[in-house]
Amino acid sequence: MVLKAFFPTCCASADSGLLVGRWVPEQSCAVVLAVVHFPFIPIQVKQLLAQVQQDxxxxVAVLGTWCHCRQEPEESLGRFLEGLxxxxxxxxxxxxxxxxxxxFWSCEATRRQAPSAPGEDQVTLIFYDQRQVLLSQLHPPAVPPDCQVGADPTSTGGLAAVFHTVSRSEALFRSDRFDEGPVRLSHWQSEGVEASILAELAKRASGPVCLLLASLLSLVSTVGACRVFKLWPLSFLGSKLSTxxxxxHRLEHLRLIFSMKKAENPVQLMRPDLPSRKANTVASVLLDVTLGLLLLSWLHGRSRIGHLADALVPVADHVAEELQHLLQWLMGAPAGLKMNRALDQVLGRFFLxxxxxxISYIHLMSPFVEHILWHVGLSACLGLxxxxxxxxxxxxxxTFHIYCFYVYGARLYRLKIxxxxxxxxxxxxxxxxxxxRRVDSCSYDLDQLFIGTLLFTILLFLLPTTALYYLVFTLLRLLMVTVQGLIHLLVDLINSLPLYSLGLRLCRPYRLAAGVKFRVLEHExxxxxxxxxxxxxxxxxxVVHTYRLPSCGCHPQHSWGxxxxxxxxGELIYPWRQRSDRQD
Incomplete structure (x- = not known):
């Protein structure tokens, strides 16, 4: 029988003592967590293990003995360890x-109740970095181990047991943090304690601040849920405006950041998205506000808002002039096509x-354009x-007039279809x-067939003129939807990009583990x-797929076909219709 012993590399140079860890019978493996050094009192070791197991x-139990033959006589030490x-x-x-x-290392496993012949139980010694395993999160499904000796030293369940044992045994590592107490241990913190008094004080002070801000945000949410904002004009605008x-969406992010709610159970706490979701949200909000402040400083520098306001009306005049040229081209013989003259003139003059x-409305609003742009730039302080x-x-x-043209053309085209x-x-x-709601057989008389033939001929000969106007304004509408889609795509990228997790993957790759690999140290x-x-x-x-944050972007539910x-x-395309049906 092959037994697997996971031994921390930080204990390779520790003094002799007891091996403390967990035995996993399903995987036939032992996970060593620490070494208890001499001298010690057995009852104190048992009390320590009972306290750690309760927390x-x-x-956690004593798995065996560890002997480092540097100073101790081998014979006397061996007899003492056998007595333990x-x-x-x-x-x-x-x-x-x-x-x-x-x-050279020697590793044996003995059984007193069922004595076995020498060499029956073979032990494979696997070294692991305890600090990396403690701080890492194993993401299922784990990648099968890549062992170079032809046999897997552990399975997926064994890896999960090892990571689970080390991550849940933090109470054992805290018990001997300052080398005080009746029992002296060696573990990953033996070389230096990674703790900061300032960080601990900031963590304690953040509690009242988060509680106060969470109360203010709840008050804002309560005000926003009033019945006044659910009346028809306000509710309609609130559901259609991206702002x-x-x-x-940002209010939900802030409520998540300043919430004091913790995981309800250990299973919920070990989910890969919950521990880092708040950190990813904080990073997303900080990046959003930083980019917004940079945009605000750029807009208010060198009177750029005034220049934009002065250029907006000429641009609107130019767009209107180009649309007028387009309509005049359609009212003639576009691309040499023979159009219905009367219908062509009626549609062209209607759109003109x-x-x-x-354009009269734009000129009427031109004195207020600079103030509107100034308030728009000021909104960047809330985020890009x-x-x-x-x-x-x-x-x-x-571009509301282009949308109106599209609706008129689509309705007329659909009516004829x-x-x-x-x-x-x-x-x-x-x-x-x-x-x-089905097609049934029906008999028609001669008058009905005659009138139907006349109507079919009229609609068929008027269809090319209507279809041409519908095609042109649909292309213009799709161009505007594409521009808005690119803006929404950028907003969705800033909202959902897991910056904190990507930073962990770049700076500390071991924190997000997809599996393990094994390298042979000795095989003799x-x-x-x-x-x-x-x-x-x-x-x-x-990483992006696992830790991606939910966003409020519009995700199309229709395929290209x-x-x-x-x-x-001729059905209308509403890009905002999918926003209310999104899945967070």
């Missing part, structure tokens, strides 16, 4: 010994009148995402049953196999 809910097996009974009892040269969606109304959302809403308002499809069913002797006949366990870091793509069918049939 961590991990079955009667005081701390454990099956199997491990005996690890490092010889004087420091190169309102982004402000609600809308452009005239819109708020300023970008406000920019998206301004683009939607400035529905008319042609209904009349086509008339020629085939069928009709649409609205009650049963008659000697125990010694391996070194190294952590495989999580790939960047999986469905989108093309909707455009061909």
């Amino acid at each position: 961590s809910q991990v079955g 097996a009667a005081v701390f009974p454990h099956e199997p009892w491990l005996r690890l010994c490092r010889e004087r040269g420091g190169t 309102c969606e982004q402000l609600r 009148y809308h452009i005239h109304l819109w 995402t708020v300023a970008l959302s406000l920019l998206s809403d301004i683009v939607a308002l400035l 529905h008319g042609l499809s209904s009349l086509w069913r008339l020629f085939r002797g069928k009709k649409w049953n609205a009650l049963r 006949a008659g000697r125990p196999l010694r391996l070194l366990m190294q952590i495989n870091p999580l790939p960047y793509s999986r 469905s989108l093309c069918r909707r455009l061909f049939s």
Whole structure:
């Protein structure tokens, strides 16, 4: 039988003593956590282990003895260590010994209740970095170990047990932090305690501050949930404006940052998204505010807001002029196509009148443009995402006439498509049953067929003119939707990018573990196999996928084929319709 003993590298040079850890019978492996040094009183060691087991809910016990033959006589030390097996009974009892040269190791496992022949139980010694395993998070499914000797020294369940044992046994590492107490241990903190008084004081002082800010944010949420804001005009604008969606999203982020709520159970605490979600949210908010302040300083420097206000009206005039040229081109013979003259003139003059109304409105608002831009720039102090959302809403308002053209063209085009499809069913002797929602057979008389033929001919010959206007304004509308989509994509990137987790992956790759790999240290006949366990870091793509924050962006629910069918049939495309159905 092959037993696996996970031994921390920080204890390789420790003085002789007892091996303290956990035995995992399902995997036939022993996880060594610390070494208890001489002298000690057995009852004090048992009390310490009972206290650690009560705090961590991990079955910690004395697994065996550790002998470092540097100063102690080998014979007297060996007899003393053999006597400890009667005081701390454990099956199997491990005996690890490092010889004087420091190169050769001996590792044995004995069973008193079921004595076995010498050499029946073989022990594979696996060294691991205790600090890295303690601070790392193993992400399932773990990558199978890459052992170079042809056999896996542990399985996925064994790896999970090792990581779980070390992470839950932090109470054992705190028990001897300042080398005080009746029991002296060697573990990963033996070389130096990583603690800061300033960090501890800041952590204690952050509690009242977070409680106060959480109360203020709850008050803001309560005010926002009043019935006044649920009336039709306000609720309609709040559901359609990207700025309102982004402000609600940032309010949820701030409530998460300043919340004092902890995990309800250990299973929820060990989920990979919960421990780092608050840190990723803090990093996202800090990056957002920093970029917003940089944008604010750039806008208010060298009177850039005034220059933008002066350039906005000429740009609007230029866009209106180009649209007028486009409509005049459509009212003639576009690309040599023969259009219906009367319908072409009616549609062209109708759209030209809308452009005239819109440009008059822009000139009426021109004295207030600079003040509007100043307040828009001031909103950047809330974050770059708020300023970008406000920019998206301004683009939607400035191109509202293009949206109106698209709606008019789409409605007229869809009306003719529905008319042609209904009349086509008339020629085939069928009709649409609205009650049963299906196509049924029907007999028509001669007058109905004659009127249907006239209507079908009229709609068919008017369809090219309507389809051309619909095609042009649909392309303009898709151009505006693309611009807004790029803005929303940037906002979604800032909101959902897990900066803290990516920083951990870059600076401390072992913190996010995808699995482990093993490197052979010694493989000689008659000697125990010694391996070194190294952590495989999580790939960047999986880090982004695992720790990605929820966002308020618009995610299209239709495929390209469905989108093309909707455009061909004349159905309206509302990019904000998916916002209320998003999955956080």
